[in-house]
Amino acid sequence: MSHDISYTTEEIAQLLKISKLTVYDLIKKGDLPAFRVGKQMRVDAADLEAYKLKTKSTPRNAEKPGSDKPGSAAADHAASPSPVNGPRPIVITGQDVSLDILAKHMEKHIAGIRPLRAYVGSLDSLISMYRGESDIVSTHLLDGDSGQYNLPYIRKLLIGSSYLVVNLLRRRAGIYVRQGNPHGIVNWCDLKRPGLRIANRERGSGARVLLDEQLRLCGIRPHQLNGYETEESNHIAVAGKVASGEADVGVGIEKAAAIVGRVEFIPMIQEQYDLVFLRKPENQEWIDAVLKILRSSAFQNELSAISGYDLSLTGQVLFEA
Structure with a gap:
């Protein structure tokens, strides 16, 4: 029966013919309910069908020009930053195992949020942040001319944004x-x-x-x-x-x-493996909490057990836009 079936984010992306990051965005906005199994997010078949029925039943002119005026349904939806019936999803992009450990600590120590992992490369991570599809992105991009990591790319891709760059590890x-x-x-x-x-x-x-x-x-x-x-x-x-x-x-x-x-x-x-956060008033509380985790002995002790990590700069703010 359909209530016994669930789909991964990859399967949802294939079924709806959209990108995986768009699926995370739907989850983040609360449009598509999801639950965690280990490190993986899954969506019940019933919830997927409900989402499809909802989009089919939405009038085509529901968001016509002027519908976002104060008091309209579109404006009310836009004013709601997260689902009222659950924690706010925080999408973390990148492939290193240190990010899975960070997500685990965030889930344990920060109330009101739910970390979601998107396993994508550094450049795609920054692009997803520019598009508003992610909340914490990891990057390790070398600029060969300057010998500098990450900042040359971040400055070019996040033009007009206020952001914070913090070292995770080297x-x-x-x-x-x-x-x-x-x-x-x-x-x-x-x-x-x-x-x-x-x-x-x-x-x-x-x-x-x-x-x-x-x-x-x-x-x-x-x-x-x-x-x-x-x-x-x-x-x-x-x-x-x-x-x-x-x-x-x-x-x-x-x-x-x-x-x-x-x-x-x-x-x-x-x-240099760095994290980037968009600086918005509604993000500041959980960003401060993440910085506290990065600098904690519990988090760093767990990372230090993995060979090849240099944690001498972990949690240090490298740049503020």
């Missing part, structure tokens, strides 16, 4: 090679050697931006790398391709190499 990124490093890779420019096969990340991910910037600085054209157009969705998948012999090199973080094994990691850069 971690080593570099190149995965097969055991024994048979091709003798020691720096970025060695990637121009003929015949190398690369396991690449998806566009918009921090690792992809890191690779593209280093290729540019070394004067290497992407099409010179075999496998450049083949994309993997996470660091572990890239390291796995190298470990299995399907690729000779890949770019990612140290932790994934330790998890996969049978692959060597050549550290190349200490990357």
Whole structure:
């Protein structure tokens, strides 16, 4: 029966032919009720059908010009920042496990909110914040010309917004090679050697931006790398391709190499993994609470148990727009 069926956010996106971030936005606004199973959000089939019936029954002219005047139904809906019958969803984007730990601490210590996780890359995360689809975004994007992480991209994408940039952690990124490093890779420019096969990340991910910037600085054209157009969705998948012999090199973080094994990691850069918050009056209370969590010994002790994290700047405000 339909009440025994529930869907993941990915399945909802496919059924409604919308993006996954739009699904999170519907959940965030309270238009689509959802519940958590472990780290995953799910929507009951009955709630999905109710949402579809509601949108079908909404008159086409319900939001015609002038309908958002004070006292109208549209204005009343817009004035309500969150559902009155439940906690406010807070969408957190990014793929690192530290964000799952942060979400767990937020759920435990901050009343009136419900953390939701969206597993998307750094560039897509910033774009989602610009569109109003996320509340906390993580980013680790290198600007090759300045050698600076994140701020050059944030300034360009969040034009006109008031925001706060806070460090979550730092971690080593570099190149995965097969055991024994048979091709003798020691720096970025060695990637121009003929015949190398690369396991690449998806566009918009921090690792992809890191690779593209280093290729540019070394004067290497992407099409010179075999496998450049083949994309993997996470660091572990890239390291796995190298470990299995399907690729000779890949770019990612140290932790994934330790998890996969049978692959060597050549550290190349200490990357900065930051969080971005939009500064709005209605956000300030929970932002202050998140900063308190980031600086707490309980949170940092849990992160310190994971190898490869540098927490020396965790919770430090790096920039205020």
